[in-house]
Amino acid sequence: MLVRGKYALTRAEPGGRSRLLTDAAVVVRDGTIVDAGPYTELRDRHTVDSEIGTGRQFLMPGLINAHHHGFGVTMIQLGVLDCCLEVHVHRLKARRLLEPYTMALYTIMQHVRTGTTTVMLKHGFTAAAKARYEMDETLRAFRDAGMRIAYSMNHMNQCYLVNGSDAEFLASLPGELAAETAEIIKSFVMPYEEYEGICTELAERFPPRPDSLVRVLVSPQNYHWCDEETLGRLKQLATRLGLGIHTNLAETVYQRLYAERRFGDTPTARLYKLGFLGPEVSLAHGTWLTREDMDLVATSGAGVCHNASSNLRLASGIAPVLEMLRHNIPVGICTDSQGINDDEDMYTEMRLVSKLQRPPGIESEPITAEQVLHMATASGAHLTTFGDLIGALEPGRRADMVLLDWDRITHPFVDDEVDPLEVLLYRARGSDVDTTIIDGRVVYHEGRFLTVDAGAVTREVCRQLQGPLTEDRRRRRRLVAQLEPHLKRFYGGWRGETTPYYPYHSAS
Numbered sequence: 001m002l003v004r005g006k007y008a009l010t011r012a013e014p015g016g017r018s019r020l021l022t023d024a025a026v027v028v029r030d031g032t033i034v035d036a037g038p039y040t041e042l043r044d045r046h047t048v049d050s051e052i053g054t055g056r057q058f059l060m061p062g063l064i065n066a067h068h069h070g071f072g073v074t075m076i077q078l079g080v081l082d083c084c085l086e087v088h089v090h091r092l093k094a095r096r097l098l099e100p101y102t103m104a105l106y107t108i109m110q111h112v113r114t115g116t117t118t119v120m121l122k123h124g125f126t127a128a129a130k131a132r133y134e135m136d137e138t139l140r141a142f143r144d145a146g147m148r149i150a151y152s153m154n155h156m157n158q159c160y161l162v163n164g165s166d167a168e169f170l171a172s173l174p175g176e177l178a179a180e181t182a183e184i185i186k187s188f189v190m191p192y193e194e195y196e197g198i199c200t201e202l203a204e205r206f207p208p209r210p211d212s213l214v215r216v217l218v219s220p221q222n223y224h225w226c227d228e229e230t231l232g233r234l235k236q237l238a239t240r241l242g243l244g245i246h247t248n249l250a251e252t253v254y255q256r257l258y259a260e261r262r263f264g265d266t267p268t269a270r271l272y273k274l275g276f277l278g279p280e281v282s283l284a285h286g287t288w289l290t291r292e293d294m295d296l297v298a299t300s301g302a303g304v305c306h307n308a309s310s311n312l313r314l315a316s317g318i319a320p321v322l323e324m325l326r327h328n329i330p331v332g333i334c335t336d337s338q339g340i341n342d343d344e345d346m347y348t349e350m351r352l353v354s355k356l357q358r359p360p361g362i363e364s365e366p367i368t369a370e371q372v373l374h375m376a377t378a379s380g381a382h383l384t385t386f387g388d389l390i391g392a393l394e395p396g397r398r399a400d401m402v403l404l405d406w407d408r409i410t411h412p413f414v415d416d417e418v419d420p421l422e423v424l425l426y427r428a429r430g431s432d433v434d435t436t437i438i439d440g441r442v443v444y445h446e447g448r449f450l451t452v453d454a455g456a457v458t459r460e461v462c463r464q465l466q467g468p469l470t471e472d473r474r475r476r477r478r479l480v481a482q483l484e485p486h487l488k489r490f491y492g493g494w495r496g497e498t499t500p501y502y503p504y505h506s507a508s
């Protein structure tokens, strides 16, 4: 197969090291890219069965969404409005539920139609008793649809209710509310041994072969959501099984304050001292990393999965990405199931990242288009542990790529002296994607899904979700509403002095 573009971005690399070819193509054989270069040369050099691309499109590596929870049907669709994360983690327990297979297929559709070919899925089960079923159904959907996935199941064993002692918090609640809350929390508890068993089975089921679309990771929910002994065991487990580690970290100021109040240290410093950080570790969010934290992350070789939309939506803040890049920390881009337009459009997400990282001041140096595109491609490949297999269109890599309608992006006119990478970042949307190819297989082409029955999946989403709320969901919504004032009381007065990286505004 030959895939042709008016432009072909074969590699996005900061510092002017990107490779953008004009009237170029790549040749794919058995899912692997075997050649890339000028279209006419490749056409002469290779005999191909099929040719894709009109020659008027923009060809680039498939995007990598490096942190997600598999909610392609989003929280607001399921009845949950955005709020501060410390409350949100409870609100989402009262969302409407979909069958995991249907949810996963819809999530895949939302990604591939907008040019994302790999998703890092940090899976939270709806109850420990259903964990295996939900995991198997999710992985079955990704296999059936042929989408690339870095899968991990969440693990936590403390701070189910607040960033502190659950027992003390429960004791502070009115009797009936405490009892009902404790009962729901109990359903989320999974013994460590069971979690270890699941990771071990997954590692056996999905060895990291070059032609496998699955990578498995070990996934503590966050520093404060596991005790330190468990974090140590999870690190050992990942090392023994040869798996990467994906965890949330310092997403909100309250997460950082939990460790500071308890140990006089940031959560990142605690993880560093535990020997937990390393090149196989990716940290989702990192919104509240200090400069010292970044030194530790950089020294360890760990990376950060940046969720700009989600951080805004859940009132977590704006992550200091420029500072992370200055520290040479690998950073990826992700929607966290909470894109700014309530979809999975990574082109919009990239644009948001680039607009947020423009500190005021004539001397400030905003993030570059190359940096952002690198984050969403090669850096994402590294963070999802697919490494050099994807993230660029070069011989030897697996063929994950996207064709975008360049005429639409530049309609009716764009000065042709403008760098096409800037045009892409300023103007492209997921809806400009014409074709999505994963592992050499066309999965989406001109509005049609070739591996998913989109009509049937959408009908199934509607069928499962319509109708009145179940009694269980109604009860949970009432409980969460009752819990909220107590959560506000718990965190009241926590916020200490902080020093912003960038002065976005000033009250004095």
Ligand SMILES: [Zn+2]
Pocket (backbone or CB within 6 Å): 067, 068, 069, 284, 336
């Ligand atoms: Zn998340």
